[in-house]
Amino acid sequence: MREEAFLRRLREELDDGGLRGSFLVRDLDSGDEIGIEPDLEFSTASLVKIPLAMAVLERIRRGELDGAETVVLTPGLDAVPGPTGISRFRHPVRVAVEDLLYLSMAVSDNAAAEALFAFTPPAQVAELLKGLGLSGVTIRNTLRDMRDTPETHLARSDAHLAQRLAIEAGTQGRGHSVPQLDVTRASAGSARAYADLLQELWRPRALPEWTAARVRDLMGANLMRQRLTPDFASDATVWSSKTGTLLNLRHEIGVVEHDGGGTYAVAALTESRVAAIVQPEAEALMGGVARRLRDRLRAA
Numbered sequence: 001m002r003e004e005a006f007l008r009r010l011r012e013e014l015d016d017g018g019l020r021g022s023f024l025v026r027d028l029d030s031g032d033e034i035g036i037e038p039d040l041e042f043s044t045a046s047l048v049k050i051p052l053a054m055a056v057l058e059r060i061r062r063g064e065l066d067g068a069e070t071v072v073l074t075p076g077l078d079a080v081p082g083p084t085g086i087s088r089f090r091h092p093v094r095v096a097v098e099d100l101l102y103l104s105m106a107v108s109d110n111a112a113a114e115a116l117f118a119f120t121p122p123a124q125v126a127e128l129l130k131g132l133g134l135s136g137v138t139i140r141n142t143l144r145d146m147r148d149t150p151e152t153h154l155a156r157s158d159a160h161l162a163q164r165l166a167i168e169a170g171t172q173g174r175g176h177s178v179p180q181l182d183v184t185r186a187s188a189g190s191a192r193a194y195a196d197l198l199q200e201l202w203r204p205r206a207l208p209e210w211t212a213a214r215v216r217d218l219m220g221a222n223l224m225r226q227r228l229t230p231d232f233a234s235d236a237t238v239w240s241s242k243t244g245t246l247l248n249l250r251h252e253i254g255v256v257e258h259d260g261g262g263t264y265a266v267a268a269l270t271e272s273r274v275a276a277i278v279q280p281e282a283e284a285l286m287g288g289v290a291r292r293l294r295d296r297l298r299a300a
Contacts, residue, residue, distance in 0.1 A: 003034070007036055010289050014036070014285065018273045018282065019271070019285060020037075020040075021037065021286070022035075022036070022037050022042060023035050023191050023289060023290060024192050024195045024265075024266075025264055025265070025266050025290065025293040026198075026199065026264065027262070027263070027264055028198075028199055028264065033297065034296055034297045034300075038192040039190050042183065042188060042189070042190070042249060042269045042270075043181050043182070043183060043186040043187065044187050044244055044269070045244035045245055045246035045251060046113075046143075046244040046245065047187075047253060047269075048143075048244075049108065049113050050197065050242050052116055053101050053105055054128060054129075054207065055124055055125040055128045056120050057101070057211045057214045058207070058208070060098070065097065065119060065120075066097065067098035071115055071118075072094050078114070078115070080147055081110065081147045084108060085107045085108075086111035087109055095115070097119065100112040100113075100115050101218060102218065105218040106222055108243060114142055117142040122142060126139045131206070134193070134200065136193025136194075137196075138188050140185065140188075141180075141186060146180055146246065148180075149162065149178060149180050149247060150165055151247060160276065163248055164275045165178060166247035167273050167275060180247075181246070181249070189269075191253075195253075195265045195267045198253060198254075201219075202255050219241055219254065220240040222243070226283055227243060228252045228266060228287045228291075229241065231291035232256045232287075232290075232294075236259045237259065238257040239254055239256050239257075240257075241255075241266075242254070248271050248272045248274075250270050250271075250279070250283060252266075253268070264298070270282070
């Protein structure tokens with residue numbers, strides 16, 4: 001099948017499943033790549049935790065920040081909506097900076113990430129990315145700002161109303177009446193921009209190897225494994241990734257390293273037009289499309 005027809009079929013499958021997405025798979029050694037709307041920007045939700053981790057670890061490496069320094073987080077006072085980690089705690093907890101990094105990346109803990117942004121605000125994270133030449137990834141908001149959507153103010157039984165608003169209130173220019181979904185106001189990026197970030201982590205040029213290796217290790221510890229992981233993890237591969245979820249957005253980026261050779265960056269950023277919180281079919285479709293793109297590139 002010619003590549004044009006192959007990509008058209010994948011776009012049709014995504015559309016049939018209620019998804020639009022920005023996908024890119026890149027061979028990190030040859031630079032060859034294949035994608036679907038790879039330059040389409042989305043609000044990137046918890047994907048911001050990767051550049052946040054890069055900035056915090058780089059400050060630790062430089063001696064500007066002590067990874068053993070502890071902070072006390074108090075439920076209610078420091079609460080940030082989220083389904084995991086400290087966001088669900090009932091009692092105050094003292095946590096070291098480096099342990100906040102683990103919680104932020106492995107279980108996508110929003111309270112842990114918010115505490116890290118207190119040490120290294122969005123502007124500092126953005127400055128690091130600029131210095132690395134990663135201009136396609138924007139960092140504008142903390143987790144508290146990002147999570148303050150209509151969904152957090154509704155009962156779960158009414159959450160479909162927030163989903164419907166997310167689906168219907170956007171503009172053709174990627175603006176949105178929900179600021180967290182507006183690519184000009186929220187932290188944003190495309191599949192290509194995040195593939196560039198993954199390339200810098202796995203094949204660093206400007207980022208020190210110590211920092212890159214620590215971030216790779218954190219991504220390897222990711223426990224959110226319901227999207228791309230079933231299509232990329234095996235006994236013969238190492239899969240390291242990070243997810244991002246917000247209203248009707250479902251993202252995952254990662255790197256698959258094959259025992260027999262071959263290392264591929266995979267970025268899948270999607271939005272759904274189905275007004276439902278739980279959509280396992282959409283997540284399976286994301287993974288299947290990403291895997292077929294990798295297979296096509298690997299066979300080329």
